[in-house]
Amino acid sequence: MKLKNLLFDLNQSLCCxxxxxxxxxxxxxxYGVIYDHVVKIRQVADELEFxxxxxxxxxxEIISLYFRLDDDLESIYKRITKDRYIExxxxxxxGLRLIRQDPWECMISFMISQNNQIPKIKRSIDTIxxxxxxxxxxxxxxxxxxxxxxxxxxxxxxxxxxxxDKGGCALGYRAKYVxxxxxxxxxxxxxxxxxxxxxxxxxxxxxxxxxxxCGIGPKVADCIMLFAMDKLExxxxxxxxxxxxxxxxxxxxxxxxxxxxxxxxxxxGKYAGYAQEYLYCNRLKLCQ
DNA sequence: CACCAGGCGCACA
DNA sequence: TGTGCGCATGGT
Numbered sequence: 001m002k003l004k005n006l007l008f009d010l011n012q013s014l015c016c017x018x019x020x021x022x023x024x025x026x027x028x029x030x031y032g033v034i035y036d037h038v039v040k041i042r043q044v045a046d047e048l049e050f051x052x053x054x055x056x057x058x059x060x061e062i063i064s065l066y067f068r069l070d071d072d073l074e075s076i077y078k079r080i081t082k083d084r085y086i087e088x089x090x091x092x093x094x095g096l097r098l099i100r101q102d103p104w105e106c107m108i109s110f111m112i113s114q115n116n117q118i119p120k121i122k123r124s125i126d127t128i129x130x131x132x133x134x135x136x137x138x139x140x141x142x143x144x145x146x147x148x149x150x151x152x153x154x155x156x157x158x159x160x161x162x163x164x165d166k167g168g169c170a171l172g173y174r175a176k177y178v179x180x181x182x183x184x185x186x187x188x189x190x191x192x193x194x195x196x197x198x199x200x201x202x203x204x205x206x207x208x209x210x211x212x213x214c215g216i217g218p219k220v221a222d223c224i225m226l227f228a229m230d231k232l233e234x235x236x237x238x239x240x241x242x243x244x245x246x247x248x249x250x251x252x253x254x255x256x257x258x259x260x261x262x263x264x265x266x267x268x269g270k271y272a273g274y275a276q277e278y279l280y281c282n283r284l285k286l287c288q
Numbered sequence: 289c290a291c292c293a294g295g296c297g298c299a300c301a
Numbered sequence: 302t303g304t305g306c307g308c309a310t311g312g313t
Contacts, residue, residue, distance in 0.1 A: 017294070114295040120311060121294080163310060172309025177296090217296050238294040256303085280294080 001060055003046040007073045009095025010043040016281040018227055019099055020109055020122045021129070021146070031143070033129070034066050035102055038136045038143040053138040068097050080268045080275040085248050089282040098277060099227065103194040104185070105146040106228040107213070110220045111177050120170065127169045128152070131159065149185035152178070177215025184213065194228075202231045218257065226273040235264045235272045240283040248286070 014022045014030055022032035029042045034052075041050035041063075052059045064070065073095070081087050101109075108128075113121050125146070132147035132155055161175035162168030171178060184190055190212055197205040202225060209221040216224075218237070225234035235241075237257050245260055246252055249267065268275040279286060 110294075111296095113293095115293055115308075116295090116310085117293045117312070123311095161309075168310095170310055172311090173307095174296095174309080215296070219295060223294080236294075240294070283294095 001048045001050070001063065003043075003048055003069075006046075006069060007095050008043070008048070008067065008069065008097060009093070010041065010048070010067075012093045012096040012281070013067060013099060016093065016096055016277060017118060018277065019101065020118070020125050031138075031141075033136070033143055033145055034062060036134070036136075036145050037062065038138040039063075040138060051138065053136055066100055068100050071097060073097065076271045076274050079271050080278075082267060083248075085286065086268075086275055086278060089278040089286070092285075093278055093281045096278065096281060098232070098274060100230070101228045102146065103197070103224065103228040104149060107194065107209075107216070107220075107224050108146075108152075108178055108181065110223040110227075111181070111213075111215045112171060112174055113223075114174065114215070114217075114220065116174075123164065124169050124171055127164065128160070131155070131169065149182045152182040153186040155179060155182075174215060177213070181213050181215070198229050202233060205229060205231070206234070226276070232273045233265060233270050235261055235268075235276050237261060238280075240287065241276060241280060244279055244283065244286045 010030065014032075019032070022030050025031055029040050031038070031040055033039070037056060038053045039050055041048065043049075048063070050059070050063060052062070056062065077090055081090065109121070109125055112124055129144040129146050132151045133144035134151075136143050136145065157175050157179055158168065160169045160171045160178055163170045169175075185194070192208075197208065200208070206221050206225055209216050209224060210218065222234045222236035225231040226236060237260060242257070242260065245264060246255065250260070250263065264275070265272050
């Protein structure tokens with residue numbers, strides 16, 4: 001698939017911490033699961049090469065949808081480049097695109113991310129998929145889809161909670177959040193589906209997520225809004241971003257999260273979420 | 289052995 | 302509405 005003059009960097013997009021289940025093989029191909037398909041993919045200059053299993057009708061469309069290839073990155077850059085910090089962040093991660101994730105997997109992933117570290121988050125999610133997902137084979141290697149709410153609701157709380165050494169998913173106290181969410185959706189007891197949230201306004205969906213599920217606060221809700229609900233104005237405020245924004249833009253003043261978010265939305269505009277991702281990607285440089 | 293991690297729920301003012 | 306504390310587990 002030719003990207004022609006389309007700005008895109010596969011490695012940057014998969015490495016920046018927005019998705020947890022991609023792995024770079026020793027063959028330098030990326031392996032991952034998009035919705036319910038295994039994908040093997042690599043980028044060589046402006047050529048995007050990929051294989052998908054099981055086979056599907058329009059593979060290019062799922063790739064284009066997942067990697068948001070119709071976002072106009074150049075005009076997004078124009079809108080969010082407000083100063084030299086964000087300019088340098090964009091420069092060093094040129095072509096990074098937000099990824100359009102499955103809402104359910106995204107919700108559980110970021111529920112697990114709270115008070116946790118990325119390598120362990122990845123391992124927990126991989127274990128969940130391995131234990132409760134559906135097996136798909138590509139190149140004689142086995143991959144597992146992220147389990148549906150129904151599949152995950154069959155888990156025992158202890159299987160999710162206890163450590164890897166005991167055969168669990170090491171979710172600790174988050175296990176109850178994950179299992180109760182699976183049950184709520186599997187029973188359809190909320191009166192809405194996660195897909196319905198996509199049709200709502202940012203404020204409505206952001207609020208409803210926190211009211212409906214235990215384990216979702218403002219930050220996790222914002223991750224779901226940004227990474228799965230097409231709400232590009234969402235600005236997830238984690239420990240890194242909070243520190244960066246306070247240091248660079250708010251002169252280290254004592255400002256609460258609501259005010260930080262209001263500032264960022266006003267400052268970066270309707271693509272604030274893209275600005276967040278580029279800042280997060282450069283967090284180590286920006287925090288020193 | 290301490291201490292912390294892409295936060296959140298809860299108990300209190 | 303705002304603040305402080307504890308949290309399961311794994312890693313340093």
